[in-house]
Amino acid sequence: TLAVAVVVADTRAYIDGSSSVGGGTADSITLTATTVSNVLSSATATAGGAAGTGSNQTTGLLADPNGDGSDSDRAATSEGNVDFAGALALNIVETNTMATIGDGVTVDSDGLLTLDAKANADSAAIADGSTTGGTTGLGVAVSLNFVDTVNEATIGSADVTADGITMSATMADRDIGLTAGNEQPVVDTTTDNDTIYVGNVPGLKTGDEVTYENNGGTSIGGLTDDDGNTKYYVILAEDGKIKLASSKENATADTPVAIDLTSTGSGTEHELKRDGKSGLKFNPTGNYYDLTLANTNGLTTGEAVKYDNGGGTDFGGLTNGTTYYAIVGEDNKLELAESREKAESGESITITSTGAGTDHKIVDATHTSQAQSTSGASAGNVGIAGSLAINEVDVDTTAVISTGALISVVDGGDAEDTKGAVTLTSESRTRAVGQALPQEDGATGEAFGMGASVVVNVADKDTESLLDDGAVLSDTNRVDDLSLSATGDNSMNTVAKGGATASGGVALTPVVAISVALNDAVAGVGTPDGLAPTTTVEGDLNITAVLDSDTRTLAEGDAEGSDAAIGASLGLGISSDNVFAQLERDWTSTGGSVLLSAQGANASRTTAKAAAKGAAEDDGVEGSGDDNGVNDQVDAQRGLANTRSSEGTGTQDTPDAETADTDDTDGETDDDATGD
Numbered sequence: 001t002l003a004v005a006v007v008v009a010d011t012r013a014y015i016d017g018s019s020s021v022g023g024g025t026a027d028s029i030t031l032t033a034t035t036v037s038n039v040l041s042s043a044t045a046t047a048g049g050a051a052g053t054g055s056n057q058t059t060g061l062l063a064d065p066n067g068d069g070s071d072s073d074r075a076a077t078s079e080g081n082v083d084f085a086g087a088l089a090l091n092i093v094e095t096n097t098m099a100t101i102g103d104g105v106t107v108d109s110d111g112l113l114t115l116d117a118k119a120n121a122d123s124a125a126i127a128d129g130s131t132t133g134g135t136t137g138l139g140v141a142v143s144l145n146f147v148d149t150v151n152e153a154t155i156g157s158a159d160v161t162a163d164g165i166t167m168s169a170t171m172a173d174r175d176i177g178l179t180a181g182n183e184q185p186v187v188d189t190t191t192d193n194d195t196i197y198v199g200n201v202p203g204l205k206t207g208d209e210v211t212y213e214n215n216g217g218t219s220i221g222g223l224t225d226d227d228g229n230t231k232y233y234v235i236l237a238e239d240g241k242i243k244l245a246s247s248k249e250n251a252t253a254d255t256p257v258a259i260d261l262t263s264t265g266s267g268t269e270h271e272l273k274r275d276g277k278s279g280l281k282f283n284p285t286g287n288y289y290d291l292t293l294a295n296t297n298g299l300t301t302g303e304a305v306k307y308d309n310g311g312g313t314d315f316g317g318l319t320n321g322t323t324y325y326a327i328v329g330e331d332n333k334l335e336l337a338e339s340r341e342k343a344e345s346g347e348s349i350t351i352t353s354t355g356a357g358t359d360h361k362i363v364d365a366t367h368t369s370q371a372q373s374t375s376g377a378s379a380g381n382v383g384i385a386g387s388l389a390i391n392e393v394d395v396d397t398t399a400v401i402s403t404g405a406l407i408s409v410v411d412g413g414d415a416e417d418t419k420g421a422v423t424l425t426s427e428s429r430t431r432a433v434g435q436a437l438p439q440e441d442g443a444t445g446e447a448f449g450m451g452a453s454v455v456v457n458v459a460d461k462d463t464e465s466l467l468d469d470g471a472v473l474s475d476t477n478r479v480d481d482l483s484l485s486a487t488g489d490n491s492m493n494t495v496a497k498g499g500a501t502a503s504g505g506v507a508l509t510p511v512v513a514i515s516v517a518l519n520d521a522v523a524g525v526g527t528p529d530g531l532a533p534t535t536t537v538e539g540d541l542n543i544t545a546v547l548d549s550d551t552r553t554l555a556e557g558d559a560e561g562s563d564a565a566i567g568a569s570l571g572l573g574i575s576s577d578n579v580f581a582q583l584e585r586d587w588t589s590t591g592g593s594v595l596l597s598a599q600g601a602n603a604s605r606t607t608a609k610a611a612a613k614g615a616a617e618d619d620g621v622e623g624s625g626d627d628n629g630v631n632d633q634v635d636a637q638r639g640l641a642n643t644r645s646s647e648g649t650g651t652q653d654t655p656d657a658e659t660a661d662t663d664d665t666d667g668e669t670d671d672d673a674t675g676d
Helices: 057-063 248-252 340-345 630-646
Strands: 002-015 020-026 029-047 080-101 106-109 113-131 136-155 159-162 165-171 174-185 195-197 209-213 232-236 241-245 270-274 277-282 287-293 304-308 323-328 333-337 361-364 367-378 382-401 406-409 422-445 448-467 482-502 506-525 534-537 541-561 564-583 586-589 594-613 672-675
Touching: 002 113, 029 136, 113 382, 136 165, 136 422, 165 382, 232 248, 241 248, 277 340, 323 340, 333 340, 367 448, 382 482, 422 506, 448 541, 482 564, 506 594
Parallel strands: 002 080, 020 106, 029 113, 080 136, 106 159, 113 165, 113 367, 136 382, 159 406, 165 422, 367 422, 382 448, 422 482, 448 506, 482 541, 506 564, 534 586, 541 594
Antiparallel strands: 002 029, 029 080, 080 113, 113 136, 136 367, 174 287, 174 361, 195 241, 209 232, 209 270, 232 241, 270 277, 287 333, 304 323, 304 361, 323 333, 367 382, 382 422, 422 448, 448 482, 482 506, 506 541, 541 564, 564 594, 594 672
């Protein structure tokens, strides 16, 4: 399955050529350019699914390549048939938003000159390739997202006179309708339900171990708060709900056996604790409501959004005008969290009422780019799954008075007796997400399972407000106040996860996650024109640069094989931040101050986890079930090598195959090896 989008979007408001505008009589001149774009490419391929769900073209070609109605030419190995599912999603997106006064233009305004560029460019490439049949199964998913976004307000080599100049390159708002409904109890004790609502928690899966605390209330009927001595095991249900089992076997059985919840207990801060992860907190006596968006395209978990009640009253748990962080679910479902940290751990706000009004919404003001690949292969003998995601993003946000420009500020005919300020503002908020993931357990096969995931996430973000080298501020009609500010808020999330199981053989899980985040925020005055080495203004000079960056990289692989298992994970995070407030010419003010401020905050976290569970070690007891463990397998392989060597041709003696005498410190090969 192939999905491709190639998009070039140009939005320009400009004065160009040798134009002359205003003639000194215009009250004001305004150029505005706004772009809101949302590009989605989604490719899904399945093979060997449930009967009656339809056919897949790839599967059909494998089953009957020459199309003659006979499966005698079916794709197969010596062990049996091959099922393949492949999905490729590709985005190539270029977005240009420009408010421009070009080279050679003359502008003479009695009022304010405004150049305003606003952009909000979202793109996502989503690929899912999974197969569940055949003796050999191969599932491949590739997502490629290439994005170039330019948002700029520019005065070129032009002669500009005005009663103040305002130039801005900032984020455009995208409003998305939001509703609350479907009232449900947090703890549902009705027959055949026995569920607890905890929200859509990333990484939570069936079989996970938890302990229960009522935190001073009374316990839910069927559960025990005993300081963590009693262990429970998660059974994932639908729509953010879970059930609990008394053992992992009960949780993971073909027909899971859940604990009967007989009452909701009391108290409002119950918690299911997880080892090494955030606890799952909930109010067992409360009700909750689902949040549903008009669409979730362009939103990612961890992204900042603002809640707007549309003039009504707030949904219970939310406050109008407050920034929250999205947890994006399926079927346009949304949860909100108080911080990005909580969003990515799944700790959401419970919605306790539907408020009033029909115009509730969230406001998205972030350039979001996403590449996500998910693959799986569940086969009889050999299962191989591979996910590749590449997200490459370049975002340039600039407000600039260019080389060769001449800027004059006059007191126009308005009621004010002062000149308008010259203000340059650039603001960019971005989020780059790359994910290479397994479908459920990834790749499974009896003899061999391999689940590989590779993600590369590269983002170059420049936010600049500049009086460029050689730009001239008139010494006759001097600027009063000059302000330049550049603000960048850039986050990146890169995740590669892989899983493989071989019930009677070897499992292999190579996982690679690479993040490269290059973030710049620059506000400044460049070098002078040769004829005017000193710039003089009448008021204040304020130059401010602010940069906040957050880069997170996770590589996690899990392999389990009865004979051998290899789990290998590589996480690499590269983050480079530059924050500059700069003045590169002589500067004089006849009645003001000079302020330069640069502030940067950087958070970067890289985690690599690998787990492998191979054959059981020999416990030394004759006749026990592990006698054919790893050590015996090594002996058997060495014996086979000796046999093969003795069968070789020629008359020379062939040396025996040998292994080193040294063992692990416990004298055996480890049953479970985990590396972080």
